[in-house]
Structure formats: structure tokens, C-alpha cells
Amino acid sequence: MSDQTLTCKACGSTSFAVGELGHGYANIRPVNKRMTTGSPLLLTYCQDCGEVASMKVKEIGKLKN
Ligand SMILES: [Zn+2]
Numbered sequence: 001m002s003d004q005t006l007t008c009k010a011c012g013s014t015s016f017a018v019g020e021l022g023h024g025y026a027n028i029r030p031v032n033k034r035m036t037t038g039s040p041l042l043l044t045y046c047q048d049c050g051e052v053a054s055m056k057v058k059e060i061g062k063l064k065n
Pocket residue numbers: 008009010011012013046047048049050051
């Protein structure tokens with residue numbers, strides 16, 4: 001997904017993976033736009049210690065007006 005080199009701020013590892021957080025009621029939704037299904041979040045996390053380096057809205061188009 002990304003070709004930039006990340007370094008874990010907790011343990012110094014450069015081994016990262018991307019996971020998905022959300023689905024259904026756990027999706028992120030704008031507080032003023034409750035009719036949308038929202039979008040899951042993508043988390044980039046360290047494979048050695050679990051530190052989350054980045055959190056990103058997967059489908060930002062669903063959160064825009
Ligand atoms: Zn780490």
C-alpha cells in the first residue's frame with residue numbers, strides 16, 4: 001500500500017503490516033451525518049510490538065458531503 005519506509009517509534013522496527021478496523025457499527029461516521037454506513041479504518045501497525053504507526057479512513061468518499 002505504501003512504499004515509504006516507516007520506523008516504529010516504540011521499538012525501532014521497520015516491519016509493518018496494514019489491518020482493517022471497523023465493519024458495521026464499528027465504522028467511523030461523521031457525527032452530523034448518521035445516514036451513511038461510514039467507512040472502516042486502515043491501521044498500519046508494527047509487526048514486532050503492535051505499535052500503530054498510522055490510522056487512515058479507508059473510504060473517505062463515504063464521509064464527504
Ligand atoms: Zn514496534
